[in-house]
Amino acid sequence: MSTAVLPNYAELRCVSNFSFLRGASKPEELVERAQALGYSALALVDECSMAGIVRAHVAAKKHGLKLLVGSQFQVQCDTPFTLVVLATNLNGYGNLCEFITHLRRSSPKGTYRLELEGVVADALHDCLAIAVPERACGQAQMDAMARWLLQRFLGRCWLGVEQLRRLDDEMLLHKLRQSSELTAVPLVAVGDVRMHLRSR
Structure with a gap:
């Protein structure tokens, strides 16, 4: 398939096999596939x-692909959601x-726990945030999530939209649009990429 007709797209949510039991592909494979697409x-x-x-950075330099550095976290609350955090510069990377480090040190080895009150406004300065709701999230819960995001990441936050070709995609998009209109938190497409090829 020719990539010349595709619109510009940046994948903002991708995990590698360093995310145990979630990602299936090496960082290098993901970078190579993104460049090929x-x-x-x-x-x-x-x-x-x-x-x-580090592996993704080396591969991105080799393939001429812009790499965005970040991490994602499961936020524990009434309706858990995923918080994707992207560093915008070296200071953001350090933050x-x-x-x-704080989350890992305050939890048993190999785990972490992040609750709503665990994210303070200044902790992630120079970082962007995307909140991706669970598919079962109700409208009121989604609105509350958007307000929470806005309070901590004003002017640098989005609600993540996943369209994974599931039966409830349209309903999820409708709820996200409602929350976006209510709170003025914009929407952004994310893919929840876990492998570079479906066969993996």
Whole structure:
């Protein structure tokens, strides 16, 4: 398939095999595939980890692909959601690394726990945030999630839209649009990429 007719697309939610039991592909494979598909950028956001970033960075330089550095976290609340955090510069990278270290140190080895009150406004300065709701999230819960996001990441936050060809895609999109209109938090497409090829 020719990539010349595809619009510019940056994948903002991709995990590698450094996200245990979630990602199936190596960072290098994901970068190579993103470049082959004509993506303008790829965000590697392994769960509460930066473990795959070095390999992804080397591969991105080799293939001429812009790499966005970040991580994602499961936020524990009435309706859990995923918080994707992307560093915008070196200071943001340092803040994100400190945030991960704090979460890991305050939990049993190999785990972490993030609750709503665990994210303070200044902890992730120079970072962007995308909240991706669980598919079962109700409208009131989604609105509350958007307000929470706005309070902590004003002017640098989005609601993540996943269209994974499931029966409830349209309903999920409708609820996200309602929350976006109510709170003025814009929508952004995310793919929840876990492998570079379906066969993996």
